[in-house]
Amino acid sequence: MTSTTVTGPVLVTGGTGSFGSTMVRRLLTTDVEEVRVFSRDEAKQDAMRRELSDGRVRFHVGDVRDARSVEDAMAGVRHVFHAAALKQVPSCEFFPMQAVQTNVNGSDNVIRAANRAGVASVVCLSTDKAVYPINAMGISKAMMEKVAQSHARNHGQGGTTVSITRYGNVMYSRGSVIPVFVDQVRNGRPLTVTDPDMTRFLMSLEESVDLVEYAFEHAAQGDLFVRKAPACTVRDLAVATASLFGVEDPEIRVLGVRHGEKLYESLLSREELQKADDRGDYYRVPLDARGLEYELFFDEGDGRIVEDDYTSHNTERLDVEQVKDLLRSLPPIRRELAAAGRLGEDGA
Secondary structure (H helix, E strand, O other): OOOOOOOOOEEEEOOOOHHHHHHHHHHHOOOOOOEEEEEOOHHHHHHHHHHHOOOOEEEEEOOOOOHHHHHHHHOOOOEEEEOOOOOOHHHHHHOHHHHHHHHHHHHHHHHHHHHHOOOOEEEEEEEHHHOOOOOHHHHHHHHHHHHHHHHHHHHOOOOOEEEEEEEOOEOOOOOOHHHHHHHHHHOOOOEEEOOOOOEEEOEOHHHHHHHHHHHHHHOOOOOEEEEOOOEEEHHHHHHHHHHHOOOOOOOEEEOOOOOOOOOOOEEEOHHHHHHOEEOOOEEEEOOOOOOOOOHHHHHOOOOOOOOOOEEOOOOOEOOHHHHHHHHHOOHHHHHHHHHOOOOOHHHO
8 A cells, every 4th residue: 555545534443453453554654644543442542542653543432333423533534444343253143233233234334424425435344254154243244245235336436436355364363263272372271172174264464454455456336355365274273373382282172163153264155256356366356236127137147157165165275384384474473472482493
């Protein structure tokens, strides 16, 4: 992202979260004139204010559920990165209407406010759990995507450009399993996994920001972007984490699959792959812009047939050593290794 692409104030919803704060830091490396951090957690905002100490950052306390607070923060904004969401599968499973209010209604508030304020672009963050969703979090994110696409379809090339990015597990983000493994290894406890053969995509926070930047710079109205990513089994991730900290044969305790968990995740369905544009590191899926002419869904088809989805089972599979290399690249892991006196050992 360059200063030539970022013009005017930028709003980051959920700006104190794992992704949002990383996005804010990336923006501050450009000549951006103002970054507005929008979130409901004033304690995290205060900590972030002290840490960044940058006059270009403005903090807005509010909630995407509250349309008025969104509108107030949106005034004069040029670009929006919409990261605010409820992301934890178990909590959304037990309180699904909370997921609806934040992920669906809140996203609608953000997109509508952006359009009314004359914002140039909104990039919405989604998840692999939105593909063939089986849990409340994934369902609410799938509905968020539909809300964004509906706006794009109804507004054409005029008004605010709304695009979507979809990515898998972000390593060492808040609520991810890697910090749990690190804590268990450090305290000599067994590593707990739900299913050792479960696979998950692996992506760093920086790579997730790269994806959002790519969408910001290349999106047409309604585009959906996915970054290609490797995957590994949960067992290999646990073993790799333990090995970095000097435990070569960790005890692994199998807990069983939790509410709403899948054996593997999908980043693109086969229907989306049929019309996807392969751009090397990324896939772009253009908006299906057929309006309310329902007959077109029956009369027009696509001659290309794709038999498989793009999943964590059929993407590039990393072994334990490759996962260790990937983990070593993460700043939080390097800090943990340094604290444990292991930075520099085992090639780290």
